[in-house]
Amino acid sequence: MPQGSVLETITSEEARRVIDAAAAKATEIGQPMDIAVVDAGGNLKAHVRMDGANIGSITISINKAYTSIAFQCETGDLQGVTRQDGPIYGLSDAHGGRLAVFPGGIPLVRNGSIMGAIGVSTGTIEQDQEVAEAGVAAY
Amino acid sequence: MPQGSVLETITSEEARRVIDAAAAKATEIGQPMDIAVVDAGGNLKAHVRMDGANIGSITISINKAYTSIAFQCETGDLQGVTRQDGPIYGLSDAHGGRLAVFPGGIPLVRNGSIMGAIGVSTGTIEQDQEVAEAGVAAY
Amino acid sequence: MPQGSVLETITSEEARRVIDAAAAKATEIGQPMDIAVVDAGGNLKAHVRMDGANIGSITISINKAYTSIAFQCETGDLQGVTRQDGPIYGLSDAHGGRLAVFPGGIPLVRNGSIMGAIGVSTGTIEQDQEVAEAGVAAY
Amino acid sequence: MPQGSVLETITSEEARRVIDAAAAKATEIGQPMDIAVVDAGGNLKAHVRMDGANIGSITISINKAYTSIAFQCETGDLQGVTRQDGPIYGLSDAHGGRLAVFPGGIPLVRNGSIMGAIGVSTGTIEQDQEVAEAGVAAY
Numbered sequence: 001m002p003q004g005s006v007l008e009t010i011t012s013e014e015a016r017r018v019i020d021a022a023a024a025k026a027t028e029i030g031q032p033m034d035i036a037v038v039d040a041g042g043n044l045k046a047h048v049r050m051d052g053a054n055i056g057s058i059t060i061s062i063n064k065a066y067t068s069i070a071f072q073c074e075t076g077d078l079q080g081v082t083r084q085d086g087p088i089y090g091l092s093d094a095h096g097g098r099l100a101v102f103p104g105g106i107p108l109v110r111n112g113s114i115m116g117a118i119g120v121s122t123g124t125i126e127q128d129q130e131v132a133e134a135g136v137a138a139y
Numbered sequence: 140m141p142q143g144s145v146l147e148t149i150t151s152e153e154a155r156r157v158i159d160a161a162a163a164k165a166t167e168i169g170q171p172m173d174i175a176v177v178d179a180g181g182n183l184k185a186h187v188r189m190d191g192a193n194i195g196s197i198t199i200s201i202n203k204a205y206t207s208i209a210f211q212c213e214t215g216d217l218q219g220v221t222r223q224d225g226p227i228y229g230l231s232d233a234h235g236g237r238l239a240v241f242p243g244g245i246p247l248v249r250n251g252s253i254m255g256a257i258g259v260s261t262g263t264i265e266q267d268q269e270v271a272e273a274g275v276a277a278y
Numbered sequence: 279m280p281q282g283s284v285l286e287t288i289t290s291e292e293a294r295r296v297i298d299a300a301a302a303k304a305t306e307i308g309q310p311m312d313i314a315v316v317d318a319g320g321n322l323k324a325h326v327r328m329d330g331a332n333i334g335s336i337t338i339s340i341n342k343a344y345t346s347i348a349f350q351c352e353t354g355d356l357q358g359v360t361r362q363d364g365p366i367y368g369l370s371d372a373h374g375g376r377l378a379v380f381p382g383g384i385p386l387v388r389n390g391s392i393m394g395a396i397g398v399s400t401g402t403i404e405q406d407q408e409v410a411e412a413g414v415a416a417y
Numbered sequence: 418m419p420q421g422s423v424l425e426t427i428t429s430e431e432a433r434r435v436i437d438a439a440a441a442k443a444t445e446i447g448q449p450m451d452i453a454v455v456d457a458g459g460n461l462k463a464h465v466r467m468d469g470a471n472i473g474s475i476t477i478s479i480n481k482a483y484t485s486i487a488f489q490c491e492t493g494d495l496q497g498v499t500r501q502d503g504p505i506y507g508l509s510d511a512h513g514g515r516l517a518v519f520p521g522g523i524p525l526v527r528n529g530s531i532m533g534a535i536g537v538s539t540g541t542i543e544q545d546q547e548v549a550e551a552g553v554a555a556y
Contacts, residue, residue: 041319070473
């Protein structure tokens with residue numbers, strides 16, 4: 001039996017606040033979204049698929065959040081460098097797949113430490129990024 | 140571009156109500172849980188990992204909900220029949236993996252149609268089932 | 279570019295100290311081992327395959343450490359309950375595979391929080407457990 | 418039971434020396450790294466994730482080392498030939514995934530035989546390569 005419980009880097013309440021803020025922005029711009037929040041280990045803390053959002057974006061939103069943890073950056077930062085003439089073209093394959101290398105994933109930072117990340121998917125990359133930023137602002 | 144959007148069988152609001160009721164029961168019995176809700180297609184609609192719940196139960200809660208859709212029953216109904224001497228021993232392998240064949244997954248039914256399912260994991264199977272039932276009661 | 283770096287729950291120095299202590303015990307009992315340490319998110323922090331240890335135990339040692347994080351317990355605690363007549367028979371399938379449900383994985387606990395885990399494999403389960411315990415004692 | 422043990426092509430001590438030299442260079446240039454060493458069979462011998470290095474680079478460092486064994490070359494040698502207009506574009510897919518086709522993976526050679534390989538990831542490809550070379554120099 002457990003002698004303790006795994007260190008939580010982001011709480012359920014924080015995850016809900018981030019998701020609710022992101023969902024409010026998604027509603028405001030009229031684009032339903034999949035929204036995921038992961039902890040500092042890249043493990044899912046919460047996910048919501050808004051009514052009308054993509055089924056295919058369930059995993060993309062989760063993987064965007066994961067990618068932000070895995071590479072300690074916004075997923076959009078990986079877009080140029082992973083293109084076919086970029087220095088790390090083939091990054092996702094080299095990792096074993098599942099990486100998202102376009103906007104919509106952003107780390108959640110506190111006191112210089114990445115404590116989790118949000119991933120948003122279904123809209124255009126500009127919309128995904130805007131909604132993710134609204135989530136970050138509520139952290 | 141799409142001319143419509145995929146039929147929603149369960150709304151975000153319903154999923155949240157189900158999860159909140161399940162989480163309230165989990166809090167009441169003092170056992171944090173992973174709680175997932177999927178739609179009639181078995182696709183994730185919402186997930187919450189309560190503070191202290193298992194990282195390993197993220198996928199199990201989702202897979203319990205999926206399994207309830209996939210076989211139109213409670214996951215506990217599959218326990219006896221999939222045991223070593225049961226008629227469908229090897230079911231998960233036959234499916235390609237991911238099936239949960241112990242309690243904690245229950246369909247969400249309306250007017251005789253399964254519209255979604257809830258999956259709960261981290262506690263004992265009795266606790267998982269009790270919390271899932273609390274979620275179903277709020278649907 | 280990163281605005282911070284991911285919270286570290288276990289340091290490289292701690293991981294090395296744990297592995298070195300485990301390896302010393304393995305040498306003492308004359309059984310080379312694969313030894314892995316993961317952080318609180320279940321992600322690999324360090325791994326060593328001692329000379330003569332199993333190639334097949336590379337992933338098993340890593341997965342034992344992961345399983346200890348994922349279920350907040352020693353992997354040996356999962357052995358009875360996942361047997362064919364146990365309440366959660368089929369756990370690994372339900373999780374999506376990769377779980378180790380026999381001794382050799384133990385959480386690394388500090389002040390009531392699981393900060394990481396060690397996984398050991400190649401010997402008998404008694405040897406794996408003994409070596410893992412030696413690693414834990416050095417944490 | 419075994420009548421012998423699998424031929425070791427690189428010892429734990431050699432792997433540690435290579436990793437320590439690489440880590441020292443990483444510290445010197447101020448860029449924490451994931452560093453992996455594999456044997457002549459491409460199987461992991463040792464891995465260290467330095468504090469601050471990427472979680473996503475765990476598998477990439479391992480896969481860079483594997484790729485160096487798998488194709489008997491530096492991973493950087495595969496970069497040009499696998500680009501969209503290169504002769505073996507699609508190499509990783511053809512292999513079943515996991516290949517790294519950018520710098521940071523280098524074979525460890527003795528008397529004309531590749532005995533193992535090092536893989537380094539988290540920094541720029543120039544940094545990864547520089548740190549890998551420092552590891553090779555200590556072999």
